[in-house]
Structure formats: C-alpha cells, structure tokens
Amino acid sequence: MGCIKSLKLINFQSHRETQINFHKGLTVILGQTDQGKSAIIRALKWVLYNEPRGTDFITAGCKYCRVELEMQDGSIIIRERDGQRNRYILKQNGQEQIFEGFGNTVPLEIVKVHGIPKIYIDRDATSAVNLAEQLEPPFLISESGSNRAKALGRLVGIHIIDAAQRATLKDLSDSQQRHKLLEKDIADLTDELQSYENIDMLAEKITHLKSILEKLKQKRHIILKLTQLKQELEPTNLEINNNKNILLKLNYIETAEKNMQIIDALYSKYHYLCQLKKKLVLVADSIKTEQKVVNITQNLASIEHFYVTILELTQMQYKLVNINRNLNDNDKNTKRIKTVLIDTENVYIADKIMHKAEKLSEALKKYISNRDQWKAINHQLDFQKKEIMRYLKIEKSELYINDLLQKIQLLSMLQNTKNSxxxxxTSIKKGELYLQKLGANLTVMAKEYSQILERFSICPTCLKPIDKKTTQKIVSDILN
Known part of the structure; x- marks a missing residue:
C-alpha cells in the first residue's frame, strides 16, 4: 500500500488553490462547517477512484480543475479536467506519461503507483477502507453480519476457501444432473438397441440395395437422356419427310446441273456483251464528235479553190519580190525609182493577198489532217456498224441472263438442301442404331432389376415390402 505525502487542489469546489501535507499514520481533517473538508475527500476519491464523474466539482466561474497527489516515493499523480481535456498525468523517475480515453475506470499504471485500490468484500461489493467521510459509521459496524464475516474472512484468506467451496458445490450439482441425464439416455438407448438386433443383416441389405439404387440412378439418367434424344429426333423426322417430299418434286436436278453449265457459258457471253456495249457507247460518242468535224469540212471544194488561188498568188509574190530587189539596186537613180514606183503601185495589194495566202495555207493543213481523221473514222464506223448488227438482240440476251441467274440461285438452294x-x-441412321442398342440394354437391365426386386421383395426407395405384381409394374413403368 502506498503512502500519500501531499495533496494540492486547484479550482476544486471551494478550494481555489490549497496545499495539504500529510504525516505518516492516520490523518483526520477537522474544521468548521462549509470550509471544504468533504471537498478534500472528494478530491482524493477523484484522483484515486475516478469518482465523482462529470464537471460539477469545478469551482464556479472557472473552466479548469486540477488535483495533484504526491506519494512518499516521489511519484506525482495529476488529475486534470476542463471543457476539452480529461486526463491523468504520471511523473515518475524523471519521466512523464499522459493517460486519456480511460472511460469510467482508472488506468492500471496509476493504481500501481498509488497502491490504494478499493477492497472487494464480495464479488459485487467494494469498500474504500483507506478513506472515511464525515458522519460515516466506523468500519464494518454498519454492515450486515454476512458482509462483516466476508470482510474478516478476506482479511485472513478464508474467502479463497469459500470461493472453492462454492465452485465445488456448483460442480457437484452439475455433475449429479448430468449423471441423471446420462442414466436416462442410457435407458432410452438400451430400449432402442433392442429394436436393432438384426442390424448387421440390415446393413448388408442396405449396402446391397444402395449399390443397386446407384445402378438404377445411372440407368434412369440414361433413360432420361434417351427420351430427350427421342424428343429431339421427332422434329428432325418431320423435317426429313418434308425434305423427301421436296426431293420428289425436284427430280429434274440433273437437268438443272446441265442448265447450270449452260448458264455459266451464257453468263460469260453476257459479260462480254456488256463490255461491247460500253465500247459501243464510247464509239457513239466518238461518232458524234467526228460528225461535227465532218460538218466543219463540208466546204472542202471551196477550200481547194482557195488553195489554187493561193498558189497563183504565191507565184505572183515571188515575181514581185524579184522586182522589188531590182528596184532596190537602182535606188540611187531618182528617175528610175519613180518609174519603179509607178510600176509597183499594187505592192500593198500584193501584201494583203500574201497575208490571205498564209491563212489559206494554215486552213489547208488543218483540212488535210481532218480529212485523214475522217477517213479513219469512216473505216471505224463501218467496223462498228458490223458489230452493232451482230448484237442487235442484246436486250433480249439481258432478259434471258436475268432468268438464268434466278435459276442458278434456285439450283444452289436445291443443292444445299440436298446436302443437308x-x-x-446419316445422323438419323446413327441415332436409330444407337436407340436400338440402348433399348436392348434397357430391356436387359430392366430384367436384371426385376430379378433383384423379386429376390429381396423390398422397395429400394421406401424399404417397404413389395410383391411380384408391384415389381412387374415398376419394370413396366421403366420400359415405357
């Protein structure tokens, strides 16, 4: 147990700041009424036991309260409380620890330092034997006889024997109750065991029946699978019958294959004709262009006349050029110049005629080029007219080809139907063979199952006895 050296109160009820030094042994606090004697005890309980709770003990008008407890070993315990903080501060051996969030209890480190805990008189009864408030009766005098006995027994260690006795009595009572329950269970189980005298024989039968039941489950699963396959084959059979009817109506499929070959050849011709048609369109456009050229060259005869005139004028020009050269040689002679000028009064007209001759020469060159093009166009027109005569019936060929294309599509559909x-x-034949095998296996397994049921005469599901008629009915239901 620890020993308190001093107590300091700050803003605790009526104590603004109070320092109390304690001596070894019993300490009694005396004084007049309402001088703060009980507040000192409350401050001690607040530090030692975290009692009372709340903030009512803070001095009126203050927001902060502090109680500092110093022990004989030099350890200091500080309890603080304000609007936001509620904590213990422990100063020991030059170190400081802060404790917060401890709830309604006292931190174990604080209890170990002060060594003044409450004493447990009983499991639910405690007492602060180190503190006594004003008007409180002497220790244990006011307590009941049982509590006094418990307290005294705890002082000498008898409470340990009492606890052991209570635990022993409780264990003894629980053991007696369990003993009675076990005896009753043994009697009930003995009665039940009499009804299981033939348990070994039944176990063998159950094991055998379980193996049979497992086989039956497998066979039942196979039957369900076969039934499902049969249901799936029914629409296939209907479709087969419908397709057979269609095939009866399509006996000319070989002829259609031959027609397919003919159609392929005709389609190739059709493609060739389409290309020729495009060429004809281009040729027609070219004919229109050349026709314009022909219309331009209709005055070819007058152009030839102009050409002859141009030749004559060219010869005349040549003569005039020679005359002009001679006149230039006699330029120094004025009289001869005048004579020459008189003789050459028509030189200006000759220049005009020369200019016209040049234009006619250019037109003649264009004419010759156009004439060559016209001849080539006429030759090409003759060839294209022959080609057009060969393909006058191309529109009828297009209709025939469209009809052939429709027949090709129909033939392709029929070929796919035939393959399907x-x-x-093939699938139906395989399915029928598989169903025949499964039907034979099912019949054999049903007979074996019937023999097993007749031998044991017990229902594998409910384990009740059955007769031969019931066995036959079960087998008949399986087969159907």
Missing part, C-alpha cells in the same frame, strides 16, 4: 438432307439421313 444427306447429312440428316
């Missing part, structure tokens, strides 16, 4: 029917026929 062949595949379905």
């Amino acid at each position: 029917i062949s595949t379905i026929d």
